Amino acid sequence: MTTILPVSSILLVTGFGLALIGLCCILLHRHLLRIIIGSSLFGTGLHIVIVATGYVTGGTAPIIDRALGPAEPGRAIDPVPSALVVTAIVIGFAVTAVMLAYAIRLHSARKTFDIGAFTESKW
Amino acid sequence: MIYRASVLFAVALLGLIFLRLAGGYAERSALRPLAEHYVSQAPLELGVSNIVTGILIAYRGFDTLGEVAVLFMVAASVGLLLRKEEAGRKYTEEGRRKPAGEIVTTGTQVLLPVILTFGAYVIVNGHLSAGGGFQGGAIVASGVMLLLLADPGTRVNAAALSVIESLAGVSYVAIGILGLVLAGGFLDPRFLPPGEAGAFISAGAIPVLSALLGIKVGAELSVIIDRFGR
Numbered sequence: 517m518t519t520i521l522p523v524s525s526i527l528l529v530t531g532f533g534l535a536l537i538g539l540c541c542i543l544l545h546r547h548l549l550r551i552i553i554g555s556s557l558f559g560t561g562l563h564i565v566i567v568a569t570g571y572v573t574g575g576t577a578p579i580i581d582r583a584l585g586p587a588e589p590g591r592a593i594d595p596v597p598s599a600l601v602v603t604a605i606v607i608g609f610a611v612t613a614v615m616l617a618y619a620i621r622l623h624s625a626r627k628t629f630d631i632g633a634f635t636e637s638k639w
Numbered sequence: 640m641i642y643r644a645s646v647l648f649a650v651a652l653l654g655l656i657f658l659r660l661a662g663g664y665a666e667r668s669a670l671r672p673l674a675e676h677y678v679s680q681a682p683l684e685l686g687v688s689n690i691v692t693g694i695l696i697a698y699r700g701f702d703t704l705g706e707v708a709v710l711f712m713v714a715a716s717v718g719l720l721l722r723k724e725e726a727g728r729k730y731t732e733e734g735r736r737k738p739a740g741e742i743v744t745t746g747t748q749v750l751l752p753v754i755l756t757f758g759a760y761v762i763v764n765g766h767l768s769a770g771g772g773f774q775g776g777a778i779v780a781s782g783v784m785l786l787l788l789a790d791p792g793t794r795v796n797a798a799a800l801s802v803i804e805s806l807a808g809v810s811y812v813a814i815g816i817l818g819l820v821l822a823g824g825f826l827d828p829r830f831l832p833p834g835e836a837g838a839f840i841s842a843g844a845i846p847v848l849s850a851l852l853g854i855k856v857g858a859e860l861s862v863i864i865d866r867f868g869r
Contacts, residue, residue, distance in 0.1 A: 523666075524664070536650055543646040569664070572670060581688060594671060594674040595677055595678060595690040595691045596694065606709070607706070610713040614713055617866075620720070620721060
């Protein structure tokens with residue numbers, strides 16, 4: 517099967533695009549939860565980019581089964597970025613959870629999610 | 640206005656970098672040497688069918704242990720951050736928290752066993768097919784989340800979950816030390832026989848480690864979700 521664009525290029529562009537949307541979201545919005553969503557989007561985009569760099573032309577999932585015999589390792593995609601991204605997703609989850617906890621804490625202190633209300637932390 | 644313009648300028652610059660990166664990227668047509676080694680050697684050395692699980696649990700097992708420690712730390716810090724002045728909070732909570740509607744409640748009763756079974760399936764199939772401890776643990780925790788959504792009054796027994804989680808963590812490290820004594824190094828899963836590749840009981844200690852990881856991650860995520868729900 518031939519495609520006009522290689523799969524990994526499509527994924528790279530999608531991932532980078534998501535990361536940019538996330539950055540815009542972080543910098544332009546004033547609402548704490550939207551900033552957290554933006555940072556989550558940024559991370560997701562970069563995860564897609566990392567997975568895309570592991571793609572090998574015509575490769576399949578690195579699982580030894582009917583589709584990929586043990587004698588033909590060349591047809592598998594690179595498993596290292598996939599393993600790294602599993603780690604990265606968990607850490608991303610952890611960071612998001614802590615950010616949300618802080619947001620709840622800030623909201624209970626000021627009764628607002630507007631980042632403009634927390635001026636004393638500005639330098 | 641100036642802020643907005645400068646933000647857009649910065650984003651455009653980063654976009655330019657990304658564009659150059661994406662434009663200059665050429666898809667690989669062969670594996671890198673390290674990946675080549677993993678893909679060809681993991682099934683022989685470890686008897687594991689899913690190479691990604693082999694890397695996560697055997698080759699980078701110590702890293703995974705650190706990752707679980709991060710999750711544990713997050714559960715602790717979220718608990719610390721969301722610890723409320725109980726009295727004042729409860730008063731406002733009474734009015735806000737209502738059980739979900741009929742559809743969600745019935746759906747939970749139907750779906751919860753399926754979700755938990757699927758989570759267990761994903762956890763114990765990590766060495767054979769797509770899956771593993773982290774993924775399955777997340778699925779189990781999503782079941783807990785559904786339970787909390789359906790009835791916010793549900794009390795998750797956080798103390799029991801902490802005990803389960805600690806036991807799983809201690810067993811994980813104990814198996815790691817067994818690997819140190821009986822096989823090549825810390826968290827080396829090869830002290831159990833590798834078995835026949837593709838069979839359910841195979842790949843040495845990897846399924847055991849995977850199951851412990853799944854229990855630990857599921858319990859930790861459930862505790863975190865419960866703390867947000869309270």
